[in-house]
Structure formats: structure tokens, C-alpha cells
Amino acid sequence: MSRSGKSRNAPSLQTSIPAGAVPLESILCTEELHRRPSRPPDYEKENRALVKLVSALADSPSTILQTLAETILDITQCDSAGLSLLTTDGKTPDVCGKRFYWPAIAGTWNPHVGGGTPRNFGPCGDVLDQNRTLLFRHFERRYPYLLPVIPAAEECLLVPFYVAGEAVGTVWAIMHSDRRKFDAEDDRVMASLEKFASSAYQALIHIEDLEFQVSEREKAEAEVRELARGLEAKIRRLVEANVVGIVMWNLEGAITGANEAFLRMVQYDNEDLASGRLRWTDLTPAEWRGHDERAVADLKATGIFQPFEKEYFRKDGSRVPVLLGGALFEGSAKEGVAFVLDLSQQKRAERALRRSEAFLAEGQHLSQIGSFSWRVATGEITWSEQLYRIYELDIGVPVTLELIRTRVHPEDVTLLEKMIEEARDGSTDFEWQYRLMMPDHSIKYMHAVAHATRDQDCQPEYIVAVQDVTARRLTEEARDKARSELAHVARVMSLGTLTASIAHEVNQPLSGIITNAGTCLRMLSDDPPNIDGARETARRTIRDGNRASDVVTRLRTLYSKKDLSPEWMDLNEAAREVTSLSLSELRQNRVILRHELAEDLPPVVGDRIQLQQVILNLLRNASEAMSRVNDRPRALLIRTERDEGDQVRLSVKDTGVGFTAQAADKLFEAFYTTKNDGMGIGLSISRSIIDAHHGRLWATPNDGPGATFSFAIRCRPEGLEDPKTRVS
Incomplete structure (x- = not known):
């Protein structure tokens, strides 16, 4: 705070006020100073006090602050008096200090010399924040850390203390009882003494600074003389060395x-x-x-x-x-x-550095990796040449965050802003992926990795590597498309082998429809017509028609060809639909199918068609693994259950021939098969589908005959809303 009243350090106090502290207004009584009866001025005593201060400054400058405290005690007839100075190092006044210290105290509180109060919550801080004299009554009621300082202050009069025009502390007087109260004359005398003390203290600082300069100059001259005496010997040693x-x-x-x-x-x-x-x-x-x-x-x-x-x-x-x-x-x-x-060695090092830089630049060009540094405090950004090429900007153009924004895809600008905000908040490593939209509206895919460090000024700086992964991204999309095509072909081939089972599933309701239709006609031909019976028969006809429609719908779904489309789904229901299509074929192969589907199974997120394809592949593999088993029941168990880590597991357990330890590592490889007529792509495709769902697919041999194939996927992946809380 300066004498003009402008605050240079006004921290928020509310965050520091303890629970139960009374408001500041309740302990201030400054306005009473000019309403109370005032004692007459004693200019003679005041002049003697000023003479005493001048003598102290001339004879013993270091005691000027203690002399001021004693003078205030004498003139105001208070119980305690002293100074509070803002400081950073505990000695030198500093307007940016975080704490007041008490360098001089006279009277009852003298044993507390060297104590102090915090800048952001205390009576001295209040005086500097308001830049005026304040009169407090029992300030310990607001500042409980003053309770142990005894005796308590009945009243405390505080006046701002200035050095070079900046408020760096307070001059104060305290009454520990109600034998007298401060008045307007005390306010005037305190202000007058503060002005004199401020000038005296500045003079003291100048004296100490001058003494330091003189001392340093004498020291420097001595060092120069010493240097001169030894210079000739040092030069001779340098020549000879x-x-x-x-x-x-x-x-x-x-x-x-x-x-x-x-x-x-x-x-x-x-x-x-x-x-x-x-x-x-x-x-x-x-x-x-x-x-x-x-x-x-x-x-x-x-x-x-x-x-x-x-x-x-x-x-x-x-x-x-x-x-x-x-x-x-x-x-x-x-x-x-x-x-x-x-300079031979230095020149060799420079050539090696240039060669290394050339190698680095060529390596960045070949790998499509650019790099840059970002000094967060100053906003200074330095790019490599390759990064200019990636962003398609002229090499050497000054780079700013705003320029980078013009290249970032509009849908990813929010991501960029979030990254910048996180980088400014803390120095932590991070990575992110984003897209660029070039002037011709083409899209580039970027992958950036940032490492936090400190520059020579100990300010946060990020070193960032940015790779153009557009080619890799397009390759992955082409791979995913090819994988989807292959999965569709495998799905069609799998369903082709279920022709008899599908025909049976369709024929059953069709036969029921024909029978019910004939029965309905006979009932209507009766005299009188059997209307109620015909109505019931028509209902059964509609039921069988719906059954046939459901079969066709499930077939069309499994035959469909579309991209990965995750949705909330019931894994139990998906498993039942697949087994219903396979039931006829399983019975034909004398397979005994048993379900153990968990009733409390939570919904999962996945592509229904692709997950049903995996279940279908596992069922068919289990059935075929038991096709040559004749000495035991061909039992097949499909089980669902909760798995660890908020996942759901589906297992298919058979009593077939199982697999050898040598084959265990190859089961999920493409084109590996133990069947004479197999292509070896079913399990490979199944694993790629489960991988795409961020799950896992594995096989384990049973304790008895056969094997168990299982997959587990997450219930609630990030980014999808919970169906239980979804509002329609």
C-alpha cells in the first residue's frame, strides 16, 4: 500500500478466517477517536521526544526503532508500544513480505520482541489493506492466535508506517486496561512520530548502505592490489604452463x-x-x-x-x-x-553436432515426427523444420498457440484447449491424439507425447514430439474393414452349415400355421360356425407366424454386413438367440445343451451381431470337438457370470477331445486348424472381435475331458451412458 491509497498487496482474507472468529467491524472503534474528550497537545514534550529521536539517530542509529517505541510509550502514556514491519527474510522491510515481525517493543509486551503476525490475517494487515489508522478493541476475539500474548489488549491504536512511500508496517500503542482510552490527540501524535521515524529509518538504511559500499570498495581495492602483485607471476606461469x-x-x-x-x-x-x-x-x-x-x-x-x-x-x-x-x-x-x-576440437565437435542435427532432421522426415518446445510462462514456442512441414507452414514463421488453433480440426479444438489448460496448471507428462484440417480440407491424424521439464529460469517447459500417423490410421481403417469383410464371410459360412437346423426352425412354425389354418376353416364351416374355436386357432396361427418371423429376423441380422456398432445389450438374451438357431443341429449331433445364465448379469456394451458370431463360433467348435466322442455323453454347457474388474464372462464348456499343450499357443492364429475341412479363421476372427471390444478371449483344458473357451468384456466402458440412468 502506498501513501496514495493504492493497494499493492491486498490478499483475500476470507480464506484465512477461522471458524468462530468475529467480523472485523465488531472490533473496530476508530470513529470514537474524534468523539472522545481529547487531552490538550503537549508540544514541549513532543519536541523533547523528537530531539531524543534525532540524538539516537546520530549517536546510535541501530537503536532508533527501540527509541521510537519508548517515545510512543512516554507521550501516549500507554502500557505497550512498538513497531511491526513486513519482511521476507525476517530483517529487511519488504512490501511483498508474507509476515510482520516486531523489531522493537517498549512496556509490558517487551518480552515479545521478535514475534509477529501473518500479513493476510491480522490487525497490521487490516491497517495496510485500508491504508489508514485503525483503533481495535480486544482484537484477540477475531485473531485467536493472539490469545497466548498476555496481558490482553483492551485497545490498540495502529498507524501505517511508510518507507520510501510504501506502507511496510505499523506503529502501535496498546492499553491493557480501561484506565484511559486513546483519543484524537494520540492519533495526531502517533502520525507525527511515524513521519519522523519514517525519515529517520530511511536515513538509517542509507547510512548502512553507504557503509556497505565503502566496505565493499575497500575490499575490492585490496583485491586489485593483491591481483596486481601476483599478475606478473600468473602471466609467467600461464606462458610456461x-x-x-x-x-x-x-x-x-x-x-x-x-x-x-x-x-x-x-x-x-x-x-x-x-x-x-x-x-x-x-x-x-x-x-x-x-x-x-x-x-x-x-x-x-x-x-x-x-x-x-x-x-x-x-x-x-x-x-x-x-x-x-x-x-x-x-x-x-x-x-x-x-x-x-x-579450436580444432571445438570445430570437430561443431561438425559432429551439425552432422547429428542433419541425421535427426532426416530421421524426423523419414518417421514423420516433428518436435517443439513450449515455455509456458512466456508462451515461446520453437518448432523443428519437420513440424513446419507436417503443419504445411512456411519454415521460420513465428509459432503461437493461435496459429496452431487455425490448423487443428474444429471438432478437436476443445481437446487442444483442455491440453493447454492442464499444461499451465501443472508440470506433468501427457500425450494426446488429435486431427489437423489442412487448407485443402484434407485431414491429418496426429499423436503427440509431451515431457515436462524446467528451463534455465526454473520455469515450466514442455518438450513435445508430434508424429503424423495419418498413413498408419488409414492402414488401420483398411485393416479393420478387411477384418469386418472376413468376419462377414465367416458368419455366412457358419450359417450355411446350419441350413438343416434353420430349415427345421422355420418349418416348425410353418407346419403349425398350415395345420391351424385348416382347423380354422373347418370350424368356420360347421353349422353353426365355431367362432370361439376359430378365434383361438387364428391366435395360434399368428403366434406361429411370429415365431417364423423371429427366426427370419435373427437370420437377416446375422447375415447383415455393417461396421462395429456398440450398444447396451443383454448377453444372456444374445446367447439364447444363437442357441435357438443351433438347437436342431446340436440335437442332430446328439449334443446335450445346458444353460447356466446368471440372473443378475449386468448389461454390456458391444456389437450384438459380432458378439453373437463369437458365441456361434464357440458353440459350433464345441459341437464339432465332440463329433467323434462315443464313450461318454456329449455335454455342452454355456455359462454367463460376473468377472473381475467390472467385466462379464461367457464360457462354452465341452466334453470333446480337447487340445494339446503344443496347440495351445496356435489356437487363435489365422488359418490354424485341427479339422480336415476347416479354414482356421473362426477363432482368429473371434479374437479380433473381442479385442475390438477391449476384452479377452482364451481357452483352458478341463480337469476332465474337453476344453472351455471363454471371453470377457467390460460392463461400463467410458464414454457410454448407463442404461439404468438414461432418460428417454
Whole structure:
């Protein structure tokens, strides 16, 4: 809060108010200050107090705050007085501090020096939030953490305390009894003392800052003197250590001295140096001489030349890349010294990095994977070239979230917004799939994986890999379509083998219709006509007609050809429909069919036709597995039950020949069969159907003869509404 009244730190208090705390208004009595009888001003005493504060500032600046507290105690005749300062480090006033501390207290509360109150819920915070003087009565009724501070405060007068125009604390006076009450004169005196104390405290800060600067300057000068004393020795050690190349030269082009590091760099020796044949002008390739000329010009103008890269010829004619910088000797216009760093290893690393980047770019191009980084705090987004190609944007165009939105499919923009919101809320890894709509309205399918990390400023940053999976998605759709076609063919072939059973199922109601129709005609021909009997016979005719219609409807459903269409369905009912179509064939094969269908079975979500195809395949396989069994009953059990993990299981158990351990791993492979006339696609298709339903299909040998084939699917997958709560 500044003196102008604008809040710079006004946190919400409601979230911190404990249960049972009284409202702020119930403990404020500020307006009473100017209604109470006021004592006359004592300017002489006030002036003595100011003189005491000035003396404290001059003689003992560090005690200025305690002197202020004692002065308030003396002038207002209160029981306790002190200061509260906002701080972050427990010492330095800070307008953004989270807690007040009490650096000085006079009177009864003096033992509590060093204590404090929170910024967001306390009387000092109230004063800063309202930026005015406040008078409290028994503030512990609102702030229960002050209850242990004894004796309790009957009244407390608090005045904002400013430093450099910012409210960083309060000056306060407390009465622990009702022997006197604060009045308008106390308010005036407290405000006057606060202004003086504010100026004095700022002066104290400046004094301490000046003392620190003087101390630091003296320390720096001592370090410079020490550095100067050892500089010559350090330079000599540097030259002799041969860590970097050191060369002495003149502007005519001669090299007058050099250490071993430089000589090894250019493959010369001390004899070459002593002969005078070693010249920096001869070591410089022609294309680098322009750089040397600019360095010489800088030397003549300023006495130094800034480091720059160039190349030197080696003795064998090869080149060495170097970093060169130097200066003229003091007092000399033609001679100087330079350091030379061999950049060969750095250049090799740079070439390797460029090669690696080229490999990465080509790898991203071949795999259709782009990458980018996103600094959440600043919104800075950096894309790889491949990602520009995927999004079909010009390479180098500044990337923003808004630009990305223009490419995202309209139906997936909500998904993008949710991803951005989650990324801003927390630094966690995540992945998502979405679509792009290109300018020509073509669709691309994307799969992105994001890894959360921190940048050099410890701010959240995401590294994201984005793969264009359009080709894979189209391949999967083509595969699913082919699988659906194959499943339809298998379904038709399975139903073709049930021709006799289907004919029997249709013939039975048709025979009933013919018989009932004849009976109805005879009853109507009687004299008198038997109307009631004819009516009942007609009802039976309609019943048999409906039975025949149901059979045809089930056949048409199983013969139908359509995409996966999940819906809520009763697995028991689906199983009964399939067994009713297969019943005649099972009886013909002397199979004893038994049902154990759970009565409390919950509905499942699935494609009714495809799941019935799986049941039909399992029934037929079980029947065929028992076709050569003659020494025991051909028993077939179809069972439904709840399974673990909110799933429903359907099992088909037979007493057939079973399967060997070697065949167990191949049962569900395409075109694997143990039958002479089998194609080996039934179980393979069945597994693909169950996989598409996010379930599992498996086989286990029985304890006795035969095997059990089972599948389990989920009852309530995400994304579909529960039929029990669905509103029609």
C-alpha cells in the first residue's frame, strides 16, 4: 500500500478466517477517536521526544526503532508500544513480505520482541489493506492466535508506517486496561512520530548502505592490489604452463617470442623461432588477411584487438583453426602480445553436432515426427523444420498457440484447449491424439507425447514430439474393414452349415400355421360356425407366424454386413438367440445343451451381431470337438457370470477331445486348424472381435475331458451412458 491509497498487496482474507472468529467491524472503534474528550497537545514534550529521536539517530542509529517505541510509550502514556514491519527474510522491510515481525517493543509486551503476525490475517494487515489508522478493541476475539500474548489488549491504536512511500508496517500503542482510552490527540501524535521515524529509518538504511559500499570498495581495492602483485607471476606461469598459446609479435609481421603451446599448434620449434623465419603474416592464409588488417587498425586506434577466429598454416601445409586476441605492450606502438586458442576440437565437435542435427532432421522426415518446445510462462514456442512441414507452414514463421488453433480440426479444438489448460496448471507428462484440417480440407491424424521439464529460469517447459500417423490410421481403417469383410464371410459360412437346423426352425412354425389354418376353416364351416374355436386357432396361427418371423429376423441380422456398432445389450438374451438357431443341429449331433445364465448379469456394451458370431463360433467348435466322442455323453454347457474388474464372462464348456499343450499357443492364429475341412479363421476372427471390444478371449483344458473357451468384456466402458440412468 502506498501513501496514495493504492493497494499493492491486498490478499483475500476470507480464506484465512477461522471458524468462530468475529467480523472485523465488531472490533473496530476508530470513529470514537474524534468523539472522545481529547487531552490538550503537549508540544514541549513532543519536541523533547523528537530531539531524543534525532540524538539516537546520530549517536546510535541501530537503536532508533527501540527509541521510537519508548517515545510512543512516554507521550501516549500507554502500557505497550512498538513497531511491526513486513519482511521476507525476517530483517529487511519488504512490501511483498508474507509476515510482520516486531523489531522493537517498549512496556509490558517487551518480552515479545521478535514475534509477529501473518500479513493476510491480522490487525497490521487490516491497517495496510485500508491504508489508514485503525483503533481495535480486544482484537484477540477475531485473531485467536493472539490469545497466548498476555496481558490482553483492551485497545490498540495502529498507524501505517511508510518507507520510501510504501506502507511496510505499523506503529502501535496498546492499553491493557480501561484506565484511559486513546483519543484524537494520540492519533495526531502517533502520525507525527511515524513521519519522523519514517525519515529517520530511511536515513538509517542509507547510512548502512553507504557503509556497505565503502566496505565493499575497500575490499575490492585490496583485491586489485593483491591481483596486481601476483599478475606478473600468473602471466609467467600461464606462458610456461602451455595451457594456451602465447605469442609476442610486431606490426611488421615478425613473431619475436612464443611458448611451446603455440609452437606445437603450428608444428614449428624453437630453432624455427630463433631463426627469425617464423612470421605471422606468412602463417595467415590469404582469405584471412582482411581480418588481420582490421585487427591492426584496432591496435593502432585503441591498443587492443578483440578476439576473433581465423586459421594458421601449419608447417606441413595443413591448417589449424584458432581464436586470437591481443594488445600492444604499454608504451609501445609496434610490439605486443596475443593469446591463441586451438579450436580444432571445438570445430570437430561443431561438425559432429551439425552432422547429428542433419541425421535427426532426416530421421524426423523419414518417421514423420516433428518436435517443439513450449515455455509456458512466456508462451515461446520453437518448432523443428519437420513440424513446419507436417503443419504445411512456411519454415521460420513465428509459432503461437493461435496459429496452431487455425490448423487443428474444429471438432478437436476443445481437446487442444483442455491440453493447454492442464499444461499451465501443472508440470506433468501427457500425450494426446488429435486431427489437423489442412487448407485443402484434407485431414491429418496426429499423436503427440509431451515431457515436462524446467528451463534455465526454473520455469515450466514442455518438450513435445508430434508424429503424423495419418498413413498408419488409414492402414488401420483398411485393416479393420478387411477384418469386418472376413468376419462377414465367416458368419455366412457358419450359417450355411446350419441350413438343416434353420430349415427345421422355420418349418416348425410353418407346419403349425398350415395345420391351424385348416382347423380354422373347418370350424368356420360347421353349422353353426365355431367362432370361439376359430378365434383361438387364428391366435395360434399368428403366434406361429411370429415365431417364423423371429427366426427370419435373427437370420437377416446375422447375415447383415455393417461396421462395429456398440450398444447396451443383454448377453444372456444374445446367447439364447444363437442357441435357438443351433438347437436342431446340436440335437442332430446328439449334443446335450445346458444353460447356466446368471440372473443378475449386468448389461454390456458391444456389437450384438459380432458378439453373437463369437458365441456361434464357440458353440459350433464345441459341437464339432465332440463329433467323434462315443464313450461318454456329449455335454455342452454355456455359462454367463460376473468377472473381475467390472467385466462379464461367457464360457462354452465341452466334453470333446480337447487340445494339446503344443496347440495351445496356435489356437487363435489365422488359418490354424485341427479339422480336415476347416479354414482356421473362426477363432482368429473371434479374437479380433473381442479385442475390438477391449476384452479377452482364451481357452483352458478341463480337469476332465474337453476344453472351455471363454471371453470377457467390460460392463461400463467410458464414454457410454448407463442404461439404468438414461432418460428417454
